[in-house]
Amino acid sequence: MTLSQKWNKGKWLFAMFIPCLLYYVLFKYLPIFGIVVAFKDYSLYKGIWASDWVGLKYFRMFFNSSDFWLLLRNTFLLGFYNLAFGFAAPIALALLLNEMRLRTFKRFVQTVSYLPHFISNVVAASMVIIFLSPTGGVFNRMLTSFGFDSINFMIEPGWFRPIYVLSEIWQHVGWESIIFLAALTAIDPSLYEAAGIDGASRWRKIVHVTLPGISSTMIVLLILKIGSMMEIGFEKVFLLANPATYANADILSTYVYRAGLVNGNFSYGSAIDLFTAAVSFIFLLNANYMSRKFTGNSLW
């Protein structure tokens, strides 16, 4: 191909790429560079780029604030519980589905289990709050009918993490099981036959054939999840939390929203955003290191 032909072909392709490029520059890279406001005193009139530098002022402010350790602990613990329980649940569901011999029933359960993945966080959070309501919520009505006292779940800090993690599992377990089901179909059926000839029970087949068969998928996904552990979705936490439960429920992102956006302290918020990104990056580095060690694959 001559140079002018190359240019001719590339020209059109590049023209098609321009909207996409603009998107990444405007909505991804400008904010990445815009994080410099964390080191500035953001002024509405001067904008991001012309505001005055203040060095580490806002980082000091954050590290010295009484909220710092609380936020770090809450974010870490919520992410950790979500990972620990949220990771096992889809695997368990995939194994159950895989063992189900009635095909139509299996299909039915599968289809049903995807449903909550598609409803909005606002709806999911509303359902949680109404079902758990101390005045007439289904759950408390059941508790009282069994002779227990009703519990005001949404204002007890101790209940926040279980409620959050369970609601996340309820919403996404079916969806996340898809990938394990795909891995399960790739297992060689002759392995099961061989195990059957050796007299293995169904339970033994699960332990010795099925689980090893999907272990590589499990490891890859676990590492990915560890890498993004601190990136807890803002919406659900924001919607389920209230001032009564902040002791356990307030995480970095919800705090950024309140302190940075609602109170208009943009530089302070950006400093916390940058801190969050740095912590997440450490998790990613570790996950990448583990990945290289255990699977031989890594991002770089």
Place this chain on the structure above:
Amino acid sequence: MRKLSIFGLANGVLLTAVAFVTLFPFLYMASVSLSGSNYVLKGMVSWFPRGFNVDMYKFVLDDPRIMRAYWNTIVYAVVGTAVALVVTGFGAYALSKREMFFHRGFTIMIVITMFFSGGMIPTFLVVRELGIMNSIWAMVLPSAVSTWNLLIMRTFFANIPKELEESGKLDGLSELGIFARIVAPLSGAIFATIGLFYAVGLWNNFLNPLLYLRDPDLFPLQVILRNMLLVGQAGSGDLTAAKGGDSLIVEESYTYAVILVSTLPILCLYPFLQRYFVRGVMIGAVKG
């Protein structure tokens, strides 16, 4: 030889429990919202409506705030999906070609954004400085490309046989012509799948309107829903007044009706759409 084993039985029970836990909340909301208020107050409703009536739905559909928000959500979802498909489709096609300038460099630049982002506040400041706050563009543009969807599409385009495109070239089509006449018609399934991903995402999005919209007339459903349900502006007081004293409005029923009305499109479509979604996940999983 296949007898009913304890194993199989336990499995069936567990899976039934999963299906129950998933479905029951929706059935319960539907039956409460369709029941007479005295039955609801006494807590007598579970699987099926008692004292069947659709009053709650009339209230919901008569509420101008909800109808306005519904319309806004539909507009954002339709316009947003269209914009996203064009931008993502073009971008993915260009990236799938080796002949594109800096094709590797751009790919790396895009993948990097999967691991690094500016965060909530810098993104907010950029959107504000772009001057699109408080407009439909604040709903549409920041979600015009999802990197994941872009990469799925790129993989799909890269697998289209080169010979098909060569034939178009012989007929004198430009790259744009090849995309429009040859590639796009072959890619109906991927456009449908990715379009659905975008549409559901836009329908359910809460963070962007929370951050970027101030004018209540522009609010989509999710924001109105949250204001009504969680902040408690539902104000059962004025509802009771509107209906007259004789029959009580139960806030619970009303809330469920609002939830179901706002989720209806997804509830109706999802049994048909989930196959596409699953296929989308598979493409991403196998090739990603």
